[in-house]
Structure formats: C-alpha cells, structure tokens
Amino acid sequence: MREISTTIIIEKVKEMCISANRNLGKDVIDKIEQSLREEKSLIGKDILEKLLENANIAKEKQMPICQDTGMAVFFVEVGQNLVISGGSLTDAINEGVRQGYKEGYLRKSIVGDPILRENTNDNTPAIIHYDLVEGDKLRMLFAPKGFGSENMSRVAMLKPSDGIEGIKDFVIDTVKKAGPNPCPPIVVGVGVGGTMEKACLLAKKALMRNIGIYNKKSHISGLEKELLKEINKLGIGPQGLGGNTTALDVNIEVFPTHIAGLPVAVNLNCHVARHMNIEI
Amino acid sequence: MSEIKIETPLNLDKIKDLKAGDRVYLTGTIYTARDAAHERLVNQIENKENVPFKIQNATIYYVGPCPAKPGEVIGSAGPTTSYRMDKYTPLLLDKGLKGMIGKGLRNEKVIDSMIENKAIYFAAIGGAGALISSCIKESRIIAYPELGAEAIRELYVENFPLIVAIDSKGNNLYNR
Numbered sequence: 001m002r003e004i005s006t007t008i009i010i011e012k013v014k015e016m017c018i019s020a021n022r023n024l025g026k027d028v029i030d031k032i033e034q035s036l037r038e039e040k041s042l043i044g045k046d047i048l049e050k051l052l053e054n055a056n057i058a059k060e061k062q063m064p065i066c067q068d069t070g071m072a073v074f075f076v077e078v079g080q081n082l083v084i085s086g087g088s089l090t091d092a093i094n095e096g097v098r099q100g101y102k103e104g105y106l107r108k109s110i111v112g113d114p115i116l117r118e119n120t121n122d123n124t125p126a127i128i129h130y131d132l133v134e135g136d137k138l139r140m141l142f143a144p145k146g147f148g149s150e151n152m153s154r155v156a157m158l159k160p161s162d163g164i165e166g167i168k169d170f171v172i173d174t175v176k177k178a179g180p181n182p183c184p185p186i187v188v189g190v191g192v193g194g195t196m197e198k199a200c201l202l203a204k205k206a207l208m209r210n211i212g213i214y215n216k217k218s219h220i221s222g223l224e225k226e227l228l229k230e231i232n233k234l235g236i237g238p239q240g241l242g243g244n245t246t247a248l249d250v251n252i253e254v255f256p257t258h259i260a261g262l263p264v265a266v267n268l269n270c271h272v273a274r275h276m277n278i279e280i
Numbered sequence: 281m282s283e284i285k286i287e288t289p290l291n292l293d294k295i296k297d298l299k300a301g302d303r304v305y306l307t308g309t310i311y312t313a314r315d316a317a318h319e320r321l322v323n324q325i326e327n328k329e330n331v332p333f334k335i336q337n338a339t340i341y342y343v344g345p346c347p348a349k350p351g352e353v354i355g356s357a358g359p360t361t362s363y364r365m366d367k368y369t370p371l372l373l374d375k376g377l378k379g380m381i382g383k384g385l386r387n388e389k390v391i392d393s394m395i396e397n398k399a400i401y402f403a404a405i406g407g408a409g410a411l412i413s414s415c416i417k418e419s420r421i422i423a424y425p426e427l428g429a430e431a432i433r434e435l436y437v438e439n440f441p442l443i444v445a446i447d448s449k450g451n452n453l454y455n456r
C-alpha cells in the first residue's frame with residue numbers, strides 16, 4: 001500500500017489551478033499560430049493575432065488568460081492500492097481549489113445554489129469525477145471550464161438508425177447554433193454512446209485531450225478530421241465575425257451503448273482551452 | 281476595414297457614421313455590469329430609485345473581472361456573452377444608454393430598440409482578458425460591492441480595441 005497525504009494533494013491542486021489559468025498550453029498556441037497562417041478573413045487574422053498576444057501577456061504578467069477562470073472540473077483516477085491520509089480526497093481537492101483561486105487572484109464564479117445564487121466566494125465546490133483504477137498512483141486531469149462555451153453545449157438521444165449522419169448533423173447544428181457565443185475558435189468535445197450521463201462525461205473528457213491528438217480507433221479519428229473540416233467551412237470564424245477558423249479541433253470519445261440507443265453529447269470549449277494533468 | 285478612435289461619452293454625432301465591421305479604439309469612462317447588476321439596475325429604474333451612474337449617453341461593458349493583483353489596476357477583464365443581458369437592455373436604451381460592449385448575438389428586441397434609440401453595440405475579443413486589462417487605466421467600484429466580480433465598476437480605458445458588431449442603423453456583423 002502506498003500512502004499520499006492530503007497536504008500534498010492540496011498543494012498540487014492549488015498549483016494546477018493557478019498554472020492552468022495563466023499558461024495556455026503549447027498545443028493550443030501552436031494550433032492558433034497555424035490557423036493564423038491559414039485564416040483568410042482580415043478581421044479573423046487580427047483577432048487570432050490578438051489571442052496570441054493575449055496568451056503572451058498572461059504568461060509574462062502571470063495573470064489569467066481569460067477572466068472567466070471557470071468552474072473547476074476534475075477527472076481523478078485513484079489507484080486501488082493507494083491510501084489517502086489526513087482527510088478525504090474530495091475535501092483536499094476542494095481545499096486546493098479554494099487556495100488556488102484565492103492566491104492566484106482568479107475569479108470566483110460559483111453560486112452555492114442554482115436558484116438562490118449566492119456566490120460561495122472561493123470557487124468551490126469543484127466538479128469531481130472519480131475512477132477507480134489498478135495500481136497505486138493518483139492521476140488528476142483538470143480543466144477550468146468557462147461558461148460562455150459550457151452554455152452552448154447539448155445532448156441528444158438519437159436513434160440507432162440516425163447513424164453517423166445523425167451524429168454529424170447534431171454536432172454541426174450545435175456549433176451553428178452556438179455561433180459567436182462560445183468564443184470561437186472553439187474546441188469541440190463529442191461523447192457518443194453509453195447512457196445519457198455517460199455521453200456527457202465522455203464529451204467533457206474529450207476536451208481534456210491535447211489538440212492534434214486523434215482517437216485511436218480509425219473510424220473515429222476519420223470522423224474527427226471530417227467534422228473539423230465541415231465546421232471550418234461554416235464561415236463562423238474567430239469570435240463569430242467571419243472566417244475559416246471556427247474550430248481548432250474536434251475530439252470524440254466513444255463507449256458501448258444499448259441496442260436501442262445512440263446518445264450523443266457535444267461539449268464546447270473556447271480557444272482558452274485550458275487543461276492540465278498530473279500524476280502523484 | 282477602417283480603424284477609428286473615439287472617446288466617451290458617446291453621442292449620436294460620434295456613432296452615426298460607425299458601421300458594422302469598423303475597428304474602433306475607445307478611450308474614456310465606461311461602466312461594468314453583468315447579469316446580477318443588470319437585474320438590480322432595472323429594478324431600481326422601475327421603482328423610480330436613483331441608479332449608481334447616469335445612464336444617458338453612458339457605455340456599459342459586460343464584464344466580471346478577476347481580482348487585481350497587488351499593485352495592479354484590475355485583473356483579467358474580457359467580455360462576457362451579451363445575450364444574457366438582452367432581457368434588461370431595451371429599458372436601459374430607452375433611458376439613453378448609447379453604447380454596449382460585449383460578445384455574441386443580441387435578440388430582435390434589443391436590435392429594434394438600438395435602432396429606435398440610436399445606440400451602438402461593440403464586440404470586444406472574448407477570451408482576451410489579459411490584453412484588455414492592459415487598456416484599463418483606472419477602476420473603482422461604485423455600486424453593489426457585495427456582488428464581487430459582478431459589482432458595478434467605473435473604468436477609465438485607453439484605446440480599448442473593439443469591433444462594431446451592430447451599428448446604430450441595425451446592421452449586424454454577425455449576420456454576414
């Protein structure tokens with residue numbers, strides 16, 4: 001049995017909250033640079049240039065890339081031979097979020113009740129999804145999720161006969177309806193299969209994947225590439241003001257499903273596609 | 281695509297020739313307000329109470345900034361999605377609001393009211409909060425401090441980069 005103390009977890013989560021919000025990943029920056037070379041609209045080019053400049057300023061001044069520093073979403077894989085000492089893992093993650101959002105001067109965007117809407121003032125609680133896995137490691141995927149793009153996300157319970165065309169139509173329709181609101185260029189996370197909630201989880205997890213990495217299944221990676229092309233033909237462009245850079249990437253995750261169903265969830269992310277992972 | 285410098289307070293003269301798609305650098309005083317502040321503003325107007333700033337010819341920026349680090353004026357401060365304010369906007373336009381800064385689509389009612397009241401809607405770059413914060417030279421909370429990021433702030437901005445999204449005649453860049 002390996003033991004990890006909550007003190008270490010709190011510290012790591014805190015650092016991750018601050019760093020993910022200030023330092024845009026190289027995968028995202030590289031892709032925006034590539035898009036800038038390929039973008040045909042003048043306004044679009046100007047916007048992409050400013051996005052790169054923005055990421056630079058954030059890094060140099062160590063300040064948040066975007067003021068919506070998001071709801072803190074975690075996918076946590078806990079090795080079953082691991083013992084957490086010093087308190088509960090959930091409390092430790094929330095404490096790390098609390099400290100990170102305070103010390104990093106990040107925005108506190110969480111209300112404690114969806115109807116009463118009082119701010120919790122420390123950005124907790126985090127959204128935490130657990131998986132028990134083999135081994136004795138603790139692996140955490142973290143994404144601060146902005147709501148401009150979260151609000152434009154959708155789920156559909158398609159029929160098996162809708163097939164691949166149905167999936168494509170739903171994804172493209174979601175991106176069209178979202179238009180400028182999710183701060184394009186966007187990253188499109190798609191979950192296909194499972195049950196309703198499983199599809200949503202898959203879509204969220206798809207957003208944790210680096211840009212430019214494809215699904216291992218060839219029929220899925222083919223669909224990812226095809227959808228990216230189709231979406232970039234829509235003309236929505238950077239900030240929805242026209243252009244051929246609407247999406248930076250499409251990531252699809254799949255899971256077995258029921259003979260009667262074809263659940264599809266689309267979770268949108270903005271160009272501030274923050275995600276980080278650590279293993280302790 | 282022209283680049284134009286303008287100063288607040290806005291008035292009909294300054295905005296009547298601005299066209300959807302123009303790039304504008306804005307300098308002067310503007311006010312921040314997002315969901316919760318809009319709800320309060322509109323309640324105060326409906327109850328005939330005093331509002332925290334003069335709406336006539338004012339410009340509102342839809343933003344909930346990050347806290348300022350010690351020694352800084354403000355934290356990251358990019359626009360939030362405007363459609364959530366649509367419900368409250370026509371009343372503010374009737375009261376003389378001239379400019380709005382945000383990101384994304386507006387509904388028909390807002391656009392009709394903009395045409396009627398001759399107002400303008402600018403898009404700031406969503407997600408460029410660090411860049412925009414460097415244009416903000418002064419920031420002061422003037423109302424609802426208990427709302428935190430959603431409090432109303434008076435900002436002084438210099439050369440805030442904007443794009444005219446919907447002009448005073450209702451031409452809409454998002455529809456092209």
Ligand code: SF4
Pocket residue numbers: 066067068069145146147148149181182183270271272358359360406407408
């Ligand atoms: S959608 Fe993303 S880039 Fe746009 S405001 Fe929200 S977090 Fe920032």
